[in-house]
Amino acid sequence: MVTNLFSFASLRPLIGAALLLVFFSGCTAGALRQARTDFYRNRVDEAAATLESDDGSRRDRLLFLMEKGLIYHRAGRYEESIKALLKASRLMEEQEKVSVSQQTGSMVINEWVTEYKGEYSERLWVHSYLMMNYLLLYKYEDALVEAKLALRRMREHSDALKGDYYTRALAALCYENLGLYSDAYIEYKKLAELMPNPVPAAPDLYRLALILGFKDEAAKYRKILPQGWEFSPKDGELVMFVGVGSGPVKIPGNIVLPPSIRVSFPQYKNRLVPHVQVMAASGTEPLVGTVITTDVSSVSKSALEERATLLMAKESARAAIKEAVAQAVGRKNDDVVVALVRTVLFLMEEPDTRGWETLPGALKLVRFRISPGAHTVQVRIQGGVSQTLTFDDIRIHPGARVYRSLRVSY
Amino acid sequence: MRKPFHAAMLILLVTGLFITAGCSTTTRNISTEEEIHYDEAYDFSDKKVIVDGLVEPLIARYRNSGDGYRPVAIVYPIANRTSEHIDTTGISDDIRGRLINGGIFRFLNEAQRGNIAQELDYQRNSGMVARDQIKQAKQSGAKYILSGTLRSIEKEEPKGIRLKKKKMNYYSLNLQLTDVETGLIDWTHSVDLAREASKPIIGW
Numbered sequence: 001m002v003t004n005l006f007s008f009a010s011l012r013p014l015i016g017a018a019l020l021l022v023f024f025s026g027c028t029a030g031a032l033r034q035a036r037t038d039f040y041r042n043r044v045d046e047a048a049a050t051l052e053s054d055d056g057s058r059r060d061r062l063l064f065l066m067e068k069g070l071i072y073h074r075a076g077r078y079e080e081s082i083k084a085l086l087k088a089s090r091l092m093e094e095q096e097k098v099s100v101s102q103q104t105g106s107m108v109i110n111e112w113v114t115e116y117k118g119e120y121s122e123r124l125w126v127h128s129y130l131m132m133n134y135l136l137l138y139k140y141e142d143a144l145v146e147a148k149l150a151l152r153r154m155r156e157h158s159d160a161l162k163g164d165y166y167t168r169a170l171a172a173l174c175y176e177n178l179g180l181y182s183d184a185y186i187e188y189k190k191l192a193e194l195m196p197n198p199v200p201a202a203p204d205l206y207r208l209a210l211i212l213g214f215k216d217e218a219a220k221y222r223k224i225l226p227q228g229w230e231f232s233p234k235d236g237e238l239v240m241f242v243g244v245g246s247g248p249v250k251i252p253g254n255i256v257l258p259p260s261i262r263v264s265f266p267q268y269k270n271r272l273v274p275h276v277q278v279m280a281a282s283g284t285e286p287l288v289g290t291v292i293t294t295d296v297s298s299v300s301k302s303a304l305e306e307r308a309t310l311l312m313a314k315e316s317a318r319a320a321i322k323e324a325v326a327q328a329v330g331r332k333n334d335d336v337v338v339a340l341v342r343t344v345l346f347l348m349e350e351p352d353t354r355g356w357e358t359l360p361g362a363l364k365l366v367r368f369r370i371s372p373g374a375h376t377v378q379v380r381i382q383g384g385v386s387q388t389l390t391f392d393d394i395r396i397h398p399g400a401r402v403y404r405s406l407r408v409s410y
Numbered sequence: 411m412r413k414p415f416h417a418a419m420l421i422l423l424v425t426g427l428f429i430t431a432g433c434s435t436t437t438r439n440i441s442t443e444e445e446i447h448y449d450e451a452y453d454f455s456d457k458k459v460i461v462d463g464l465v466e467p468l469i470a471r472y473r474n475s476g477d478g479y480r481p482v483a484i485v486y487p488i489a490n491r492t493s494e495h496i497d498t499t500g501i502s503d504d505i506r507g508r509l510i511n512g513g514i515f516r517f518l519n520e521a522q523r524g525n526i527a528q529e530l531d532y533q534r535n536s537g538m539v540a541r542d543q544i545k546q547a548k549q550s551g552a553k554y555i556l557s558g559t560l561r562s563i564e565k566e567e568p569k570g571i572r573l574k575k576k577k578m579n580y581y582s583l584n585l586q587l588t589d590v591e592t593g594l595i596d597w598t599h600s601v602d603l604a605r606e607a608s609k610p611i612i613g614w
Contacts, residue, residue: 145495
């Protein structure tokens with residue numbers, strides 16, 4: 001019985017099925033491709049419409065939901081973005097279970113047959129975008145829920161995600177909005193320790209140290225306040241979430257060993273991320289602000305690297321299984337059949353290059369101090385595609401914050 | 411030759427029936443009094459335990475407080491400080507309902523303030539005959555503010571070689587009654603809940 005298993009007659013349907021799999025695996029769903037193309041051609045509404053009633057197959061569902069959430073966010077449809085991203089968040093919880101059937105299939109075919117679970121960084125940014133959406137809708141309690149979930153993810157993968165300063169600053173802001181100053185202070189302090197230059201976190205640390213009565217700490221951070229920054233409790237803030245450029249994409253990497261062993265793995269390739277400066281003025285008066293930036297490409301790479309050991313172990317096991325199959329076929333068939341089987345197995349080894357491709361290359365949290373009242377604010381983006389944007393609807397109440405989201409140079 | 415064929419068909423039929431039965435949609439009514447938990451997260455059974463645990467002591471505290479006068483109170487939103495998106499208005503609505511029905515407090519309808527103002531404005535300015543107009547300056551002021559905070563602590567087993575992973579959630583709702591006149595907290599009480607759930611790490 002076992003001897004017949006590797007005869008050409010019994011292998012024929014398997015080879016046919018495998019060739020079909022090779023053809024279809026490694027393909028991203030058409031709707032997703034179309035939505036991404038529209039998004040990057042600045043046709044955001046068309047991109048949203050393409051994904052509107054499509055959550056994709058089970059295999060790509062998380063990807064669909066993440067892309068949909070970001071596209072809706074870009075379109076200013078924050079409630080719909082929340083719906084999609086909350087679904088993604090729930091799916092991520094469900095995906096913590098390891099599927100035996102999918103893993104068995106992937107040991108012989110490739111990773112494309114498994115459900116996409118998202119890189120650690122992408123899973124974190126689901127919560128970051130949810131935080132942004134809730135803040136833009138002034139739903140501070142919900143934003144805090146997401147802040148806690150984001151910080152939990154950062155604790156789980158502390159090394160890989162420590163470079164995401166943006167999300168940590170956003171989480172601190174969520175604590176601060178609800179008057180949870182001690183928690184906010186702790187996060188700002190961690191941020192100052194992690195950042196190569198702690199100056200952008202200094203104003204928040206100084207302000208909160210004063211509120212909490214930490215005089216020594218306040219004096220310490222006062223010394224490194226950015227130039228022109230003054231603390232007035234009556235001032236409000238214009239908080240801008242700025243996405244810059246295009247995030248990295250995964251490309252295939254290969255190691256080929258004779259006679260036909262192919263070990264493939266995904267790797268990130270950077271896309272265009274221009275160095276951008278964000279400046280603002282209310283009338284003729286320039287606004288003083290701070291900027292905290294996350295290099296999305298760099299954090300994505302760290303997250304993939306953390307998974308690399310596991311990934312390579314699985315790739316090696318798969319290569320060994322395929323070589324064993326090829327050798328077993330070789331014992332019962334002539335060289336032509338063996339060559340055909342080896343070719344199919346070689347082609348089947350396709351790395352999983354699925355990823356959240358509408359992410360920006362950098363995320364900037366820009367916070368401008370602004371006096372209470374009605375303002376027309378001009379925001380100038382310098383670098384990349386330079387542009388000036390006018391916001392004529394900025395109403396600041398004493399001590400309150402107003403939020404806006406931007407995506408530039410992509 | 412026929413017997414094995416019949417046996418195979420029978421097995422196929424029985425298997426098919428099992429699969430069909432397993433895949434069919436079923437519904438059933440469940441009692442809201444029944445305690446049901448699917449996982450460690452907050453659910454309607456928890457809401458009931460929390461409301462019961464807070465309302466009874468509050469009613470007991472004010473039931474024998476005097477002359478039958480029912481003080482006026484207002485409910486402020488219960489702050490959600492957990493890591494879950496929980497609609498806490500469900501808790502405050504239930505507490506308010508039970509206190510009204512318990513005959514201890516009267517409550518201002520904060521959510522309808524805008525509509526009340528609009529209605530009064532309409533009555534004044536729409537040419538309505540005076541006797542049909544609601545008299546102004548009859549609205550009550552709150553003597554008490556009822557407020558609270560729902561907190562949670564979540565813990566899960568650290569990474570390790572195992573087939574199941576345990577998660578533990580602890581919830582605590584602290585409710586306070588503040589005297590608006592004095593600013594003092596007149597009554598406070600907490601209800602705590604803790605639950606552990608175990609989920610398989612491997613599935614089909």
